[in-house]
Amino acid sequence: MRRLKLCRGLVQVALAVGLVGLCALCTRTPPPAPALPQASPTLPSPFPSTASAIVTPSIVAPTSKIIASETAPPPSEALVTSTAVASAGLLQVHFIDVGQGDAELIVSPEGRLALIDGGVADSGVLAYLQSQGVSRLDLVVATHPHADHIGGLIQVLKSLPVAEVVTNGQPTTTLTYEHFLDAIADVGAEYVEVKRGDTIPFGGLAFQVLSPPSTPGDDLNSNAIVLRLVYGASSFLFMGDADQAAEASILLVGLPVQADILKVGHHGSRTASSPAFLGAVEPKIAVYSAGRGNSYGHPHPETLEALASAGVEVYGTEVNGTVVVTADSAGGYKVEVGRQSAPPAPPIPGAGVTSTAAVPGSGGPLSLQIISVTNPVAPGGRATLVAHTMLGANCTIKVYYKSGASKAAGLSPRSADANGDVSWTWNVGRNTTPGNWRIVVTATAGGETMTQEIYFTVAK
Amino acid sequence: MSESAVIDRFEGDQAVLLVGESERQAVVARSELPKSSREGHWLQVEFAGGKLVSAAIDEAGTARAKERIAEKLERLRRGEHRKP
Numbered sequence: 001m002r003r004l005k006l007c008r009g010l011v012q013v014a015l016a017v018g019l020v021g022l023c024a025l026c027t028r029t030p031p032p033a034p035a036l037p038q039a040s041p042t043l044p045s046p047f048p049s050t051a052s053a054i055v056t057p058s059i060v061a062p063t064s065k066i067i068a069s070e071t072a073p074p075p076s077e078a079l080v081t082s083t084a085v086a087s088a089g090l091l092q093v094h095f096i097d098v099g100q101g102d103a104e105l106i107v108s109p110e111g112r113l114a115l116i117d118g119g120v121a122d123s124g125v126l127a128y129l130q131s132q133g134v135s136r137l138d139l140v141v142a143t144h145p146h147a148d149h150i151g152g153l154i155q156v157l158k159s160l161p162v163a164e165v166v167t168n169g170q171p172t173t174t175l176t177y178e179h180f181l182d183a184i185a186d187v188g189a190e191y192v193e194v195k196r197g198d199t200i201p202f203g204g205l206a207f208q209v210l211s212p213p214s215t216p217g218d219d220l221n222s223n224a225i226v227l228r229l230v231y232g233a234s235s236f237l238f239m240g241d242a243d244q245a246a247e248a249s250i251l252l253v254g255l256p257v258q259a260d261i262l263k264v265g266h267h268g269s270r271t272a273s274s275p276a277f278l279g280a281v282e283p284k285i286a287v288y289s290a291g292r293g294n295s296y297g298h299p300h301p302e303t304l305e306a307l308a309s310a311g312v313e314v315y316g317t318e319v320n321g322t323v324v325v326t327a328d329s330a331g332g333y334k335v336e337v338g339r340q341s342a343p344p345a346p347p348i349p350g351a352g353v354t355s356t357a358a359v360p361g362s363g364g365p366l367s368l369q370i371i372s373v374t375n376p377v378a379p380g381g382r383a384t385l386v387a388h389t390m391l392g393a394n395c396t397i398k399v400y401y402k403s404g405a406s407k408a409a410g411l412s413p414r415s416a417d418a419n420g421d422v423s424w425t426w427n428v429g430r431n432t433t434p435g436n437w438r439i440v441v442t443a444t445a446g447g448e449t450m451t452q453e454i455y456f457t458v459a460k
Numbered sequence: 461m462s463e464s465a466v467i468d469r470f471e472g473d474q475a476v477l478l479v480g481e482s483e484r485q486a487v488v489a490r491s492e493l494p495k496s497s498r499e500g501h502w503l504q505v506e507f508a509g510g511k512l513v514s515a516a517i518d519e520a521g522t523a524r525a526k527e528r529i530a531e532k533l534e535r536l537r538r539g540e541h542r543k544p
Contacts, residue, residue, distance in 0.1 A: 400508075
């Protein structure tokens with residue numbers, strides 16, 4: 001709880017500083033006025049009503065060297081440019097709340113669409129894209145092959161036309177990764193591997209690939225693709241799960257890293273965001289992506305403290321929901337958040353609860369309660385168990401008798417309905433040994449799983 | 461009941477397993493896995509009441525997955541999946 005409070009406090013302070021900073025800048029910063037205020041009445045807003053702060057720092061345009069790519073082809077011309085979310089002259093980045101995972105949607109000024117990572121398989125990333133009117137993607141980047149980054153990309157690939165998929169070429173052995181490869185093959189998307197020094201064209205802009213190096217090591221996080229995107233005087237840095245070793249390697253080769261907006265590495269883990277790297281990036285805004293109540297303690301307090309002591313405004317998807325940053329080419333930007341603070345704390349979990357998790361789109365924690373079970377039941381009779389969880393959660397049930405787990409029909413996995421209700425009815429075999437037998441129910445959503453147990457009695 | 465699982469990743473002292481055909485996620489203490497466990501290792505695991513009770517590295521299963529996936533990756537690299 002201390003971590004959550006610290007984090008919430010930080011964001012409140014950050015928001016306050018942001019607003020105060022806005023006033024200070026308005027009075028201190030001399031003309032010329034940036035482009036954003038004039039353009040703001042037509043800004044696309046992903047949220048019906050949210051507080052937002054337009055901040056117009058006066059920054060020096062970073063010097064960047066575009067390195068010609070040998071691998072990345074120009075974007076496909078066959079796809080129609082969407083205008084659903086594009087806004088002329090503005091670059092928009094959506095840090096999508098996918099629970100414990102990463103996903104960022106980038107909309108170029110001319111309406112090119114890129115998705116960096118997709119959260120876990122049931123992260124809700126596709127639903128978010130569709131809610132934003134995204135009907136195709138020019139570019140999908142899988143920063144590295146962990147399930148909390150590529151799981152959600154499988155459904156995206158199967159559902160939306162995707163012109164090009166970019167990876168670092170480092171494989172893993174999970175079925176999730178295999179299905180990701182299968183999906184690329186099935187839809188016929190162009191497949192491209194990148195390394196440090198490459199450039200990925202993105203409409204009139206280009207992602208600069210800062211990592212992995214051309215001779216990567218074994219660690220999958222360490223080899224995550226790190227991308228820098230520069231739009232005039234505005235700059236973004238997307239770290240994936242890159243760790244401090246990757247950061248040091250990037251600094252060592254001297255590639256430009258300065259960025260106004262930083263997607264914090266590895267969900268705010270202490271394995272990333274070294275003070276030296278943060279000092280070189282000099283972010284004004286940092287966004288981490290983490291699931292509420294995740295099993296790993298992300299974001300770690302050390303990271304939040306490092307960001308706070310560097311004077312960075314911090315946003316987190318677990319606190320703020322989806323965070324959208326809209327930038328113009330003059331260095332002006334605007335931050336919109338899905339919510340201003342974390343939702344109310346979840347009820348104290350009961351016995352058998354292993355974890356709670358933020359569920360994308362619901363704004364609430366994953367919960368699971370066993371409502372009722374037939375008790376007692378005679379051998380040869382029928383039993384029903386009713387449970388309540390989150391809408392759409394994937395649920396399983398196991399019934400353990402003396403002979404082991406029941407193989408009864410009716411105990412197959414199923415999804416909770418629109419009310420979050422799920423139930424199973426099954427036959428208790430005639431030869432079932434009488435006694436008190438354990439039932440284990442699990443619910444999975446947003447990459448997190450909860451378990452509840454109950455005993456029921458089989459008696460003649 | 462013994463079933464297959466693969467180590468997706470380590471997060472600090474914890475390991476994230478993807479269990480069974482549906483690859484449902486289970487987070488377990490790294491110390492509960494064999495010492496030589498690495499990311500990408502396939503395991504034979506047994507859960508009871510939601511707790512991991514046994515885990516053994518499946519070297520043959522790991523090698524099979526590695527080989528199968530390497531072939532698929534090579535096909536993508538050669539662009540054989542691109543429609544004419």
